Amino acid sequence: MDHLLALVAALWICQVNGGTFNTEIVGGREARPNSHPYIASLQFRRQHFCGGSLIAPRFLMTAAHCLSDMNPSQVTIVLGAHSLRSNEDSKQTFRITQVFENGFNPQTLRNDILILRLDRAASLNSRVKVVTLPRVNETVPAGTQCVTSGWGWLGTQSRASDLLQELNVTVTSRDLCRPNNICTGVFMRQAGICFGDSGGPLVCNGVIQGISSFIIGSCGSGVAPDFFAQVALFRNFIDGAINR
Structure with missing residues (x-):
């Protein structure tokens, strides 16, 4: 699989086009x-560029590559959103005060x-x-049905959705x-994650088992599976960050 990383490197980066980030499921x-x-929703200048998941009232989990070469103080975190453009009363907005990393390569x-x-605890409702969160080293058998979510385009050549x-x-x-990694596919049709879905959740039976990481080939091509960081392997790191 490593011989495909040169192709992958061009795909996992959140690309900027005309001042906006390309995002897509x-x-x-x-x-x-x-x-x-x-x-x-992780946002830069009010533009969504990656997803994340609330794992404790004051802690969010996302993909490390989402903040590569980015100043965390310039990132806004939005919870409680459905439409990113609407002024929904469910939205809560935060800043980042500390980043915990785990040797991302x-x-x-x-x-x-x-x-x-x-910068403060989320108001839970x-x-x-x-x-x-999963148990330490918990495994997810092949064939398990899961759901992933995110904001973005409805197709590679289609319109964007908020x-x-x-x-x-x-x-x-x-x-x-x-x-x-945990890998997933969608059988019998073209579907999958793409650029701004990075950092978002893969939830299986109510438990977050993966963090959207990268793809091989074009989005939703069905040629190769989608890759998620396996959360259960990082439980000790996660618990240490929260408890610290």
């Missing part, structure tokens, strides 16, 4: 408003996880909730993946 559907109450994309400490999208995916076998 291909082949998904609009989520029911606030049905993923843990999901966050930008060449191999290993350890693609960050924990962000927010029916539309903003903490996601359930409404949260979701996509049902299936965990693939380990021989189609690599260590420290």
Whole structure:
């Protein structure tokens, strides 16, 4: 799999086009408003560029590559959103006060996880909730049905949507993946994650098992699975960051 990293490197980076970030879930559907109450939008100058998940009232989990070469003090975290453009009363906005990293390697994309400490605790309610974390080293069998979510384009050549999208995916076998990742696919049609979905959640049976990390090939091509950082392998790091 490592011989494909040169191709991957051109795909996982949040690209800027005309001052806006390209984001995308291909082949998904609009989520029911606030049905993923843990999901966050990471924004730069009010433009969404990555996702994240609330794991404690004052801590957010995202992909490490999302903040590569970016000043965390310039990033805004938005919780409780469905439409990114509307003035929804469910929205809560935060700044980042501390970043915890775990040896992310930008060449191999290993350890693609960050924990962000927010400037205050989120107000938890029916539309903003903490996601359930997996047990240490918990495994997810091939064939498990999961859901991933994020904001963005409805297709590579289609219009952008400001409404949260979701996509049902299936965990693939380990021989189609690599260590420290969970891989998923959508069978019988073209669908999958893409650029601004990075950092967003992969939730299986109510537990966040993955962080959107990278793809191989074009978005939703069906040629290769989508890759997520495996959260269960980082539980000790996560707990240490929160407890610190």
